Amino acid sequence: xxxxxxxxxxxxxxxxxxxxxxxxxxxxxxxxxxxxSYPFHSYIRFFQxxxxxxxxxxTLKIAVITTIICGILGVPTAYFISRCNKKLRGILLAVSIxxxxxxxxxxxxxxxxxxxxxxxxxxxxMNMGIIKTxxxxxxxxxxITIGSIYLFLPLMIVTVCGVMENIGDDxxxxxxxxxxxxxxxxxxxxxxxxxxxxxxxxxxxxxxxLTAYTTPQLLGGNRNLVMATLIYQRAMSLSDWKxxxxxxxxxxxxxxxxxxxxxxxxxxxxxxxxxxx
Amino acid sequence: xxKNKLLTIFTIVVFAFLMIPLFIxxxxxxxxxxxxxxxxxxxxxxxxxxxxxxxxxxxxFLTSLEVALLATFIALLVGxxxxxxxxxxxxxxxQLIKSIFxxxxxxxxxxxxxxxxxxxxxxxxxxxxxxxxxxxxxITLPYVIRIVGSSLEQxxxxxxxxxxxxxxxKVKTFFQIVLPNITSGLSAAxxxxxxxxxxxxxxxxxxxxxxxxxFPASLMNYIEYNYNPSVSAVSVLxxxxxxxxxxxxxxxxxxxxxxx
Numbered sequence: 001x002x003x004x005x006x007x008x009x010x011x012x013x014x015x016x017x018x019x020x021x022x023x024x025x026x027x028x029x030x031x032x033x034x035x036x037s038y039p040f041h042s043y044i045r046f047f048q049x050x051x052x053x054x055x056x057x058x059t060l061k062i063a064v065i066t067t068i069i070c071g072i073l074g075v076p077t078a079y080f081i082s083r084c085n086k087k088l089r090g091i092l093l094a095v096s097i098x099x100x101x102x103x104x105x106x107x108x109x110x111x112x113x114x115x116x117x118x119x120x121x122x123x124x125x126m127n128m129g130i131i132k133t134x135x136x137x138x139x140x141x142x143x144i145t146i147g148s149i150y151l152f153l154p155l156m157i158v159t160v161c162g163v164m165e166n167i168g169d170d171x172x173x174x175x176x177x178x179x180x181x182x183x184x185x186x187x188x189x190x191x192x193x194x195x196x197x198x199x200x201x202x203x204x205x206x207x208x209x210l211t212a213y214t215t216p217q218l219l220g221g222n223r224n225l226v227m228a229t230l231i232y233q234r235a236m237s238l239s240d241w242k243x244x245x246x247x248x249x250x251x252x253x254x255x256x257x258x259x260x261x262x263x264x265x266x267x268x269x270x271x272x273x274x275x276x277x
Numbered sequence: 278x279x280k281n282k283l284l285t286i287f288t289i290v291v292f293a294f295l296m297i298p299l300f301i302x303x304x305x306x307x308x309x310x311x312x313x314x315x316x317x318x319x320x321x322x323x324x325x326x327x328x329x330x331x332x333x334x335x336x337x338f339l340t341s342l343e344v345a346l347l348a349t350f351i352a353l354l355v356g357x358x359x360x361x362x363x364x365x366x367x368x369x370x371x372q373l374i375k376s377i378f379x380x381x382x383x384x385x386x387x388x389x390x391x392x393x394x395x396x397x398x399x400x401x402x403x404x405x406x407x408x409x410x411x412x413x414x415x416i417t418l419p420y421v422i423r424i425v426g427s428s429l430e431q432x433x434x435x436x437x438x439x440x441x442x443x444x445x446x447k448v449k450t451f452f453q454i455v456l457p458n459i460t461s462g463l464s465a466a467x468x469x470x471x472x473x474x475x476x477x478x479x480x481x482x483x484x485x486x487x488x489x490x491x492f493p494a495s496l497m498n499y500i501e502y503n504y505n506p507s508v509s510a511v512s513v514l515x516x517x518x519x520x521x522x523x524x525x526x527x528x529x530x531x532x533x534x535x536x537x
Contacts, residue, residue, distance in 0.1 A: 003368060005447075006362040006365070007362075009358035009362035010359050010362050010374060012355055012358075013356065013378060013418070014377060014378075016414075017377060017378070020397075020411045020414070020415065021380070021384065021415060024392035024393050025384065025392045027392070028392045028395050029392075073291050073294075076287055077288050079284070080285070080288040081288070092288075092292070094523060095292060095295070095296065097523070097536060098516075098519065098520075099295055099299070100535075101472055101522070101523065101535070102516055103496070104493075105496050105500065106302065106511075106512040106516070107299075109302065109500060110298035110299060110301060112500070113298075113305065113313055113315065113509075114298060114301065118312065118313075120301065150294070150298065153291070153295065154295060158536045159536075162533075162536055210385075211385030211387065211388075211479070212479075213387045213478060213479040213482065214478045214479070214497065218500065231388065232387060232391075232483075235391055236483070241395065244391055245391075248391060251388055252385065255384075255385065259383070
């Protein structure tokens with residue numbers, strides 16, 4: 001293909017991205033970088049403020065816990081699905097994809113019904129006579145975390161399953177015939193081979209939780225803010241555009257750093273996985 | 278193969294965790310009382326009726342449909358030629374250009390919405406609907422580049438060269454040979470882009486104005502002020518749509534195409 005034509009096909013998209021993404025971001029963020037007595041003054045102030053720092057740490061904490069639990073629950077489940085016969089695998093994959101296609105408002109709303117003060121858990125315990133007053137489960141860090149796990153676990157399962165399907169049964173059989181038991185074979189063979197997929201899944205879960213808006217808004221309420229809900233509150237309720245822009249850049253930087261860190265980790269860890277998966 | 282019992286139980290528990298909350302919503306939608314109770318005490322369809330008569334849901338549903346379709350269409354228009362050029366031409370910096378096209382995924386949705394609100398609506402004074410469309414274009418473009426790109430990578434370009442050598446023009450070959458061969462990739466990209474645009478909230482949160490609100494955003498507003506089985510009923514209707522879409526996709530493209 002002539003370079004000129006290739007150029008004509010690519011440039012419109014790049015121009016649109018520049019005008020509709022890069023320019024708005026620069027316009028919003030640049031003024032905050034040089035505001036104050038020295039560059040990044042507003043950013044240093046953000047981290048010195050206990051209230052903001054608390055929200056930043058809460059956001060990270062929820063993202064870390066969600067990533068770990070999604071890994072623990074998702075990897076064995078994905079392994080199970082990838083080893084099923086074709087029919088069952090299709091059904092289980094469909095059941096995992098279904099929540100992904102379902103609106104996150106609905107998926108968060110489900111947990112309002114379960115965790116609310118008149119919700120299923122509290123009603124159950126009160127009817128059993130175990131507690132007298134409803135437990136405060138909703139609008140806590142706990143409810144945001146469980147909502148986030150619920151939101152991102154299917155993504156983890158589907159992502160890891162995609163990689164594990166490509167690992168042949170013969171790998172496992174070879175390991176078994178050489179005397180390894182199933183658990184050892186999983187840890188030594190299957191896990192390293194699927195590590196690239198697991199890391200991609202964990203990146204999606206971590207960055208997704210870090211930047212999620214819907215779930216923390218519905219399950220955290222106005223008291224338990226995270227970074228995304230903080231941006232909205234600063235901008236829309238308090239008209240603090242600068243503050244919202246500062247938080248925006250911090251969120252972008254953390255996302256980029258996390259992706260870089262995970263990818264570096266993936267490169268350093270067992271190289272065997274890359275060649276096979 | 279022989280399955281580990283423990284792993285089977287583990288998987289059942291995980292799927293129960295994924296399915297039970299959605300099952301509870303479905304049951305509560307058929308309750309009669311104004312409070313959401315589980316299990317329900319008496320059966321009624323009145324909440325479904327109630328939802329279908331709510332004007333705010335109807336208009337916002339149409340808005341979402343319109344935005345998602347338009348945004349996906351524009352993303353295909355811009356993304357397919359770009360993906361083709363990236364796959365086919367040996368221009369320098371292909372990886373870099375591709376990562377620029379995928380860059381909207383790195384910027385958190387709420388930040389995209391906030392920046393567009395400030396720049397497009399407050400500074401340039403462009404109508405809210407156009408801003409919403411731009412935001413949703415940014416959601417959909419990476420899906421098109423990624424999925425169409427990967428199906429072009431698997432396309433055997435010697436077929437295209439054969440058509441050229443038989444005298445078919447380049448443009449004609451593209452439409453008659455290349456595009457028909459990647460229809461499954463195009464359809465998967467369309468479905469995923471459309472669904473993710475339709476479901477998106479963070480990008481749309483800032484980009485709403487008088488008469489312009491997306492369906493998920495108005496649903497979210499509704500939940501914040503009302504707590505009754507209407508929301509369950511809406512959820513059931515939406516999940517029904519999802520099931521129908523998934524069945525159609527499974528029959529035509531195969532369910533795995535939604536796992537990209």
